[in-house]
Amino acid sequence: MRLTIATHDDFDSVIDVVNQAYRGLSSGGWTTEFGLIEGPRVDRAALVEMIENGQTTILLARDRASDRVQGCVAVRPMEDNQWYLSMLAVSPACQAGGLGKSIMTDAEVFVAERGARFVKISVIDVRDSLIAWYERRGYERTGDIEPFPYDDPSVGVPLRDDLNLVALRKSLQISDPVE
Ligand SMILES: CC(C)(COP(=O)(O)OP(=O)(O)OC[C@H]1O[C@@H](n2cnc3c(N)ncnc32)[C@H](O)[C@@H]1OP(=O)(O)O)[C@@H](O)C(=O)NCCC(=O)NCCS
Incomplete structure (x- = not known):
């Protein structure tokens, strides 16, 4: 698969896919935030902010036949050759x-080509099956735990008061060129 970079024209599709996947009432997905957080995960203002001010690139996976957006992920550079991956x-x-x-693998190639040696993600601590999924993809807990941003209304309405974010990190395999 080849991911493409989202532009403003893709925002409606991204909002649709992300909000259905994360917060859909009966989305049918195997892992969601349903029952943990209510309300939209993203809106247009958040996407504009991410792209224009946040150094974020949103990558899209499209269906080959219909060209419809089927998935997405956001990546942005951090300090020390780390990139932050979110909104998968x-x-x-x-x-x-x-x-x-497939999106994860291609996003890791995308950031590695831009100098990343590590990819960092944050996951809500009670989402055990999702954390296990990332661990099977080579991500490891860093030991850092941050409080959920309860004071940020843009993340939605948490339905529990005991949520935290756990940090996971993956070291990308960079093979040095053979002399
Ligand atoms: C997380 C997400 C992107 C995964 O995408 P996906 O296309 O379903 O994932 P894949 O098809 O590549 O992998 C499916 C995996 O789920 C596992 N799985 C399927 N049903 C499952 C279930 N009921 N419980 C636990 N794991 C399950 C499969 O075993 C497989 O993992 P494996 O290949 O390591 O065995 C998708 O579920 C999603 O959009 N979730 C909502 C948004 C979200 O939570 N994003 C991450 C926030 S940090």
Whole structure:
């Protein structure tokens, strides 16, 4: 698969896929935030802010036949050759068929080509099956735990008061050129 870079024209599709995947009432996806957080995960203002001010690139996976957006992920550079990966989403109807893994793999290649040696992600601590999924992809807990941003209304309405974010990190395999 080849991921493409989202532009403003793709925002409606991204909002749709992300909000359905994360917060859909009966999305049918195997892992969601349903029951943990209510409300939209993203809106247009958040995407504009991410792209224009946040150094973020949103990568899209499209269906080859219809060109519809089926999944996405956001990446941005941090300090020390680390890139932060977020907003990974696959349309619920397309989940559990390998698309999420494929997006992760291609996003890691995308950031490695831009100098990344590590990829960092944050996951809500109670999402055990999702954390296990990332661990099977080579991500390891760093030991850092941050409080969930309860004071940030843009993340939605948390339905529990005991959420935290755990940090996971993957070292990308960089093979040095053979002399
Ligand atoms: C997380 C997400 C991107 C994965 O995408 P996907 O296309 O479903 O993933 P894949 O098809 O590549 O992989 C499916 C995996 O789920 C596992 N799986 C399927 N059903 C499952 C279930 N009921 N419980 C636990 N794991 C399950 C499969 O075993 C497979 O993992 P494996 O290959 O390591 O065995 C997608 O579920 C999603 O968009 N979720 C909502 C948004 C979200 O939570 N994003 C991450 C926030 S940090």
